[in-house]
Amino acid sequence: MMDAGWAEKEQEDTGAKICRELMEKLDIKSYETVAEGLSGDRKFHVETSDGGHFLLRLSDEAEYEQKKAAFDRMRKADSIGIPMCRPVAFGSCDDGRCVYQLLTWCEGRNGEKLLPFLPEMKQYNIGIKAGEILRTIHTIPAPELEPWQKRYFSENDCRIKASSDCGIRIDGSDILLAFVENNRHLLNGRPQCLQHGDYHIGNLMISDAGEVSVIDWELLDFDNYADPWKEFGSIGLTDVHPHFVTGLIRGYFGGEPPLQFWKLLAYYLAVGAVIMVPWAYYLQKDELPYAVKHVKDVLRWFDNFRRDVPEWFCPERL
Structure with missing residues (x-):
């Protein structure tokens, strides 16, 4: 062998x-x-x-x-x-x-490696640029598709059920599952557009001048046509840098996001945390501790969904 x-x-x-x-x-x-x-x-x-x-x-x-x-x-x-x-x-x-x-070839350094060493204001400004780029990507319309809520749940319902069936019990997971079940209506009537599919700081290159380039368009998820706000569901899959992520959101919306965004962000992050547990349990056992931690992180960010805006968002303008 x-x-x-x-x-x-x-x-x-x-x-x-x-x-x-x-x-x-x-x-x-x-x-x-x-x-x-x-x-x-x-x-x-x-x-x-x-x-x-x-x-x-x-x-x-x-x-x-x-x-x-x-x-x-x-x-x-x-x-x-x-x-x-x-x-x-x-x-x-x-x-x-x-x-x-x-x-x-994209010159510069990978954002995941560079960002922790930058001043908070630079992190924020890079986030602003990344948000503006993402907003432009989302101007590319989707072809004619089934309604988003039907596409989303046809793929994820079995994964959500697997979270209960796998037998892993985490403090607060009942709150997470109840939130997911009780807020399915949030996806009704959502628009669809082209997605990068894996948009986070690890897939951005930062030049010495602070310019941002997007790399790694390889991940295939819902044929990469989905609700534009689902793209923010990658937050937390790498380390959360509050000033970068705050800039990302403000850059995307050109200011403060609407309340509906926070509700959908919480929903997509909640579903992502729920389905990560059975994925790790059945397919990637060494990732199970990370999946459990991610569930706890999402619950903490939203204070068990008693708050709309996650704790890592910086309310003060920089």
């Missing part, structure tokens, strides 16, 4: 072989492996003969349709001027066994 080290070496060798195959096709002069990120893609920082810098992503042929859908979403966002890793080329290689995407 091949050990992990040999498997990793074989994967690197295969990636390098494919890079060499694509060198002429994509005019690549040199390449180096990129180790960051959680996706299963093999990634390379490549330079073309004219000095251009790009990200090359390689995926298994079985992911062709999913990767093509993500590439097409990026093209839509790029067409309206979103600052992002711009899509350049897409296709098959390695005799059809591999899918490649060539994207422009």
